[in-house]
Amino acid sequence: MDIYTKLESNVRGYCRSFPVTFTKAQNATLHDNEGNQYVDFLGGAGTLNYGHNNPIFKKALLEYIEADSITHGLDMHTEAKTAFLESFDNNILQPRIMEYKVQFTGPTGTNAVEAALKIARNVTGRQTIVSFTNGFHGVTQGAAAVTANMYYKESIGMPLAGASFMPYDGYLGDFDTLIYLEKALSDKSSGLGHPAAVIVETIQGEGGLNAGKAEWFQGLQKICKKHDMLLIVDDIQAGCGRSGTFFSFEDFNIQPDIITLSKSLSGYGLPMAIVLMKPELDIWKPGEHNGTFRGNNHAFVTARMAIDTYWKDTEFSDSVKNKAKIIRGRLKEIQAKYGSKVKHKGRGIMQGLEFANGEIADRITELAFERGLVIETSGSDGQVVKILTPLTIEESTLNKGLEILEGCVATTMNEDVAKAS
Numbered sequence: 003m004d005i006y007t008k009l010e011s012n013v014r015g016y017c018r019s020f021p022v023t024f025t026k027a028q029n030a031t032l033h034d035n036e037g038n039q040y041v042d043f044l045g046g047a048g049t050l051n052y053g054h055n056n057p058i059f060k061k062a063l064l065e066y067i068e069a070d071s072i073t074h075g076l077d078m079h080t081e082a083k084t085a086f087l088e089s090f091d092n093n094i095l096q097p098r099i100m101e102y103k104v105q106f107t108g109p110t111g112t113n114a115v116e117a118a119l120k121i122a123r124n125v126t127g128r129q130t131i132v133s134f135t136n137g138f139h140g141v142t143q144g145a146a147a148v149t150a151n152m153y154y155k156e157s158i159g160m161p162l163a164g165a166s167f168m169p170y171d172g173y174l175g176d177f178d179t180l181i182y183l184e185k186a187l188s189d190k191s192s193g194l195g196h197p198a199a200v201i202v203e204t205i206q207g208e209g210g211l212n213a214g215k216a217e218w219f220q221g222l223q224k225i226c227k228k229h230d231m232l233l234i235v236d237d238i239q240a241g242c243g244r245s246g247t248f249f250s251f252e253d254f255n256i257q258p259d260i261i262t263l264s265k266s267l268s269g270y271g272l273p274m275a276i277v278l279m280k281p282e283l284d285i286w287k288p289g290e291h292n293g294t295f296r297g298n299n300h301a302f303v304t305a306r307m308a309i310d311t312y313w314k315d316t317e318f319s320d321s322v323k324n325k326a327k328i329i330r331g332r333l334k335e336i337q338a339k340y341g342s343k344v345k346h347k348g349r350g351i352m353q354g355l356e357f358a359n360g361e362i363a364d365r366i367t368e369l370a371f372e373r374g375l376v377i378e379t380s381g382s383d384g385q386v387v388k389i390l391t392p393l394t395i396e397e398s399t400l401n402k403g404l405e406i407l408e409g410c411v412a413t414t415m416n417e418d419v420a421k422a423s
């Protein structure tokens with residue numbers, strides 16, 4: 003019995019899919035303690051958009067630590083925090099003409115979601131939050147209430163209140179699901195009542211890479227305005243460049259009232275989360291929503307470096323879009339080979355392939371790991387094989403990973419055919 007089986011809770015997850023001991027990593031390559039090397043298409047579940055041990059961030063962080071600078075600052079002013087806020091304002095908010103206040107929450111995504119839900123409820127004085135089928139927003143009680151998957155909801159162990167679920171774009175095929183939302187909001191007898199807000203992902207990361215259309219989001223914003231509800235975009239997974247732009251909704255021409263960011267915000271895998279809210283929504287009383295770990299200054303150092311390095315011009319964004327095109331082309335080719343058995347999903351560097359069931363997708367990811375590719379599944383049945391590689395991946399490594407993936411799909415689909423005959 004190894005130390006993990008002996009000591010670590012049964013709740014552990016990823017280590018079951020990738021049962022080795024990892025030692026080192028650089029950009030999109032992982033190494034284990036037996037000398038094996040893996041292409042990383044998991045990217046710390048979307049936390050390593052700028053790669054493992056990004057050398058620019060590493061240098062800045064080492065210098066900061068070497069100088070005995072502040073590590074933990076609660077919400078006190080520090081030089082690292084000032085520099086992050088100034089860079090975020092100058093390079094992210096102002097060029098996009100976005101006027102928002104920044105709230106530092108506890109350092110995980112679910113903390114930011116909890117704060118966003120509280121803001122919406124406190125500002126409107128209403129309780130219900132509209133969430134969407136296949137939405138994922140975290141596993142603490144409030145976030146689990148607006149998360150769709152019963153696996154996470156049931157683990158809370160008590161009734162979850164304050165959420166109503168509506169069909170996401172595409173959930174009912176070609177039917178415009180906003181028709182149902184509008185009808186339910188306009189009908190006093192629909193059972194929905196008057197919600198405080200909607201919370202939505204532009205690309206459903208855990209829910210199977212469903213990417214809503216721009217028009218759907220524009221329609222959703224219109225409905226929110228008409229019915230006096232706040233629009234919360236949860237950009238924790240799709241944000242920080244993963245879609246090709248810093249915010250995933252930049253090409254949609256919408257202005258969310260509240261935005262949550264975490265995962266790749268620090269750029270170095272260091273925990274950090276924020277909520278952006280329109281200034282008039284900032285009705286918090288001092289310290290009302292607190293948390294000991296809101297001042298991870300190491301994360302502020304690398305978050306600032308991430309913005310200064312990659313978001314001062316469009317070079318990085320263009321390179322992400324180019325790699326997304328390569329991925330799309332390759333996945334579409336694979337889809338074409340297998341007809342209706344394989345479906346391309348997602349956008350940006352958040353794409354994947356949907357299979358008939360989770361068993362097939364699991365077989366593909368297991369084989370991939372044997373052949374040197376770390377990749378996970380998502381979706382209600384785990385039926386979608388999902389590419390979430392660092393955005394900085396070298397094109398040669400990207401192609402190597404896609405090659406392995408294509409081979410694993412071929413082996414698995416042939417096995418499936420052989421089983422059926």
Ligand SMILES: Cc1ncc(COP(=O)(O)O)c(C=O)c1O
Binds near residue numbers: 112115237239240
């Ligand atoms: C869209 C979205 N929101 C919230 C969360 C929760 O973030 P965390 O796991 O850091 O609590 C996730 C995590 O995958 C996510 O993808």
